[in-house]
Amino acid sequence: MPTENIPTERLDNLAREAVVTVFDSMVGEDVTWKDASCLIENPAGDMLNKLPIADGLYAIVVSWVGDASGKVMLVLPKAAAERFALKLFDLPSLDWLEGEDSESALQDTLGELGNMMVGLVKGGLTKWYPNLALTTPKVLKNRRMKVDTAAMSFRRQYIFEGFGSELMIDFCCE
Numbered sequence: 001m002p003t004e005n006i007p008t009e010r011l012d013n014l015a016r017e018a019v020v021t022v023f024d025s026m027v028g029e030d031v032t033w034k035d036a037s038c039l040i041e042n043p044a045g046d047m048l049n050k051l052p053i054a055d056g057l058y059a060i061v062v063s064w065v066g067d068a069s070g071k072v073m074l075v076l077p078k079a080a081a082e083r084f085a086l087k088l089f090d091l092p093s094l095d096w097l098e099g100e101d102s103e104s105a106l107q108d109t110l111g112e113l114g115n116m117m118v119g120l121v122k123g124g125l126t127k128w129y130p131n132l133a134l135t136t137p138k139v140l141k142n143r144r145m146k147v148d149t150a151a152m153s154f155r156r157q158y159i160f161e162g163f164g165s166e167l168m169i170d171f172c173c174e
Contacts, residue, residue: 005128008154012036015072015158015171018120022113023162027087031162039147039155047157048144051166052077058107059144060114062137064122067129070154070173072118075144076110080163085109111137121171147172 016033023029037045051057056078063071076084085106086092114137122132138145147155147170154173159166 006125010124011154011171011173012156012158014121014124015156015169017124018072018117019074019158019160019167019169021120022117023084026113026116027084029084029087029162031160031167033158034161034166035159037157039157040152045157047159047168048075050159051075051168052079055079056142057081057144058110059140060110060117060137061140061145062114062118063135064118064125064132065135066132068125068132068173070171071145071147072114072121072172073145073147073170074114074117075168075170076163077165077167080165080167081106081110083163084113107139107141110139114139144170 019031020033023031035047035050037047039045053075058076058078058081060074060076061071063069088109089105115134118134118137122134126132151174152172154171156171158169158171160169161167
């Protein structure tokens with residue numbers, strides 16, 4: 001169990017560092033940490049309702065398995081996900097993607113965002129757990145993966161601000 005061996009502050013920092021680093025390196029976007037909630041101590045503290053998701057959302061889920069297991073889910077309002085892709089492709093509109101379905105291109109892009117972000121978290125965990133592997137990212141539109149908190153030793157949500165919106169990271173360890 002990661003929280004038995006890894007200080008909670010280190011897990012918090014891994015989540016924060018991964019988000020800030022990935023958004024900066026991929027698209028030059030500054031994201032800032034705003035708030036956190038521990039769902040182990042307060043299962044009703046789900047921060048999803050703080051996000052502006054009335055127009056839809058994307059949830060990107062990547063897990064790691066091996067010496068330890070867990071997952072990171074990044075939840076973005078639809079508008080923030082589209083702004084991320086536009087900055088990455090340096091395009092004024094996703095419609096400019098020639099010969100590609102813009103929804104498919106957006107989901108592929110978000111999957112890569114998830115891979116990079118969770119890859120950084122995994123790298124930070126390998127000091128304690130050297131044998132970890134990542135799963136293929138799942139990109140969910142207008143829904144998110146259910147998490148059974150009873151099986152978790154660590155579950156926190158973090159709210160960040162970027163792309164003119166709030167983004168949420170749901171970081172879980174079994």
